[in-house]
Amino acid sequence: MQIQENISLKPYNTFGINATAKHFAPFADVDQLNQLLDLKGTGSPLILGGGSNMLLTRDLDTLVLKNEITGITITGEDENHFYVTAGGGENWHKFVLHCIDHGYAGAENLSLIPGSVGASPMQNIGAYGMELKDIFYQLEAFHIADRQLVHFKLNDCRFGYRDSVFKGKYKNQFVITSVTFRLLKTPKFNITYGAIQQELNAMNINDLSIRAVSQAVINIRRSKLPDPNVIGNAGSFFKNPSVPTEQFEVLKRNFPGIVGFSNGSNYVKLAAGWLIEQCGWKGYRKDDAGCYDKQALVLVNYGGASGTDILALSTEIMHSVEKKFGVLLEREVNII
Ligand code: FAD
Ligand code: EPU
Numbered sequence: 001m002q003i004q005e006n007i008s009l010k011p012y013n014t015f016g017i018n019a020t021a022k023h024f025a026p027f028a029d030v031d032q033l034n035q036l037l038d039l040k041g042t043g044s045p046l047i048l049g050g051g052s053n054m055l056l057t058r059d060l061d062t063l064v065l066k067n068e069i070t071g072i073t074i075t076g077e078d079e080n081h082f083y084v085t086a087g088g089g090e091n092w093h094k095f096v097l098h099c100i101d102h103g104y105a106g107a108e109n110l111s112l113i114p115g116s117v118g119a120s121p122m123q124n125i126g127a128y129g130m131e132l133k134d135i136f137y138q139l140e141a142f143h144i145a146d147r148q149l150v151h152f153k154l155n156d157c158r159f160g161y162r163d164s165v166f167k168g169k170y171k172n173q174f175v176i177t178s179v180t181f182r183l184l185k186t187p188k189f190n191i192t193y194g195a196i197q198q199e200l201n202a203m204n205i206n207d208l209s210i211r212a213v214s215q216a217v218i219n220i221r222r223s224k225l226p227d228p229n230v231i232g233n234a235g236s237f238f239k240n241p242s243v244p245t246e247q248f249e250v251l252k253r254n255f256p257g258i259v260g261f262s263n264g265s266n267y268v269k270l271a272a273g274w275l276i277e278q279c280g281w282k283g284y285r286k287d288d289a290g291c292y293d294k295q296a297l298v299l300v301n302y303g304g305a306s307g308t309d310i311l312a313l314s315t316e317i318m319h320s321v322e323k324k325f326g327v328l329l330e331r332e333v334n335i336i
Helices: 030-039 091-104 196-201 210-224 245-254 272-278 307-325
Strands: 004-008 020-027 047-048 060-067 071-079 081-087 138-145 150-153 174-184 232-234 242-244 260-262 267-270 290-293 297-303
Touching: 020 030, 030 060, 030 138, 030 174, 030 210, 060 174, 081 091, 091 210, 196 210, 242 245, 245 260, 245 297, 267 272, 272 307, 297 307
Parallel strands: 020 060, 047 060
Antiparallel strands: 004 020, 071 081, 081 174, 138 150, 138 174, 232 297, 242 267, 260 267, 290 297
16 A cells, blocks of 8 residues: 555546646555555545546645445345445446346446446436435445544435535545445336437337346437547536526526426426527537537536636636526536
């Protein structure tokens, strides 16, 4: 176990930003994590998973610790469920494929989301009609200051839309070391969202299976989202904003094409991609920072953009959306 000095983080973040870490080390278990924290004192370290939801805007003086805790094991079973525990450093999509291979149902709609298992509870990852919370059982996290492992059950995590207690009151306090999922023995298919059914039809699927649903989601995602290995990005840069129903009605009168989804409450969730596209940003490029031409919610790095270039573009986009629609966008990506 060795701390490396002055390491470029370019290979470690999907935006492909070339920031430097003064001290960098991977850890493969809790003991190693504990020892590394001893070596570098009490300053708040940056915990790195797959680097797929962060924008690095500066070189880092603090210790950067890359989670490489692996392992996927069945840790329990009841009449209807398998309880499966995965190390925080496991790749998320690899975990989903493992579930599909073993017939554990429930994770398939979350196929092909980049990043690690350990980061999945951070923003309660979601896609295609599901969120992490729907299959979450508990997690184990290491408290950096107290140096002890703490268990969090579902209610402790305060999961919300792209949100959890780890982004809020416990920000930078814990390292998530493993997550236990509660998966179904008999699948309960969720194929009403977006184009899943349409894609299953195009695939000529007659016998529905979790593998088929996973493949449909993968196909849709590949058609819309840029592959970080080709174009740097961190997925949706902003959250989809919610506005009160009355505000939505006024917006709809002024902008009849506006895209919004009522979630049964007094709020309507707006498609931020539509708002951004209407402001003329879709396909925009300034030097190497841009707004993806197939999905306006995704900001991209064509190669040489810095974190501050991307951040400046995001600020311009936020200002123009606020000016045109009176709606404040909030960044989803963690700005470091
Ligand atoms: P990182 O980027 O490494 O870290 C994110 C944050 O969590 C940082 O603040 C980091 O310090 C912290 N962190 C990481 N690991 C730990 C840990 N073990 N303990 C404590 N803190 C930690 N997200 C969705 O929700 N839905 C999508 O559909 C989706 N699609 C995407 C598509 C693309 C092409 C890309 C590039 C990203 C997409 N994302 C999506 C965002 C991203 O994949 C998820 O947020 C993912 O969970 C991030 O995992 P990571 O390991 O890369 O996190
Ligand atoms: N739209 C446009 N123009 C665009 C993009 C979108 O008009 O350029 C409109 C369209 O009407 C489209 C609607 O927005 O039907 C929704 O677009 P899409 O289905 O692509 O989903 P999204 O709302 O942009 C969200 C998540 C994604 C997740 C998908 C699928 C957020 C912030 N983003 O995107 O998550 O994969 O739904 O469930 O909630 C991420 O968090 O990084 C992410 C990629």
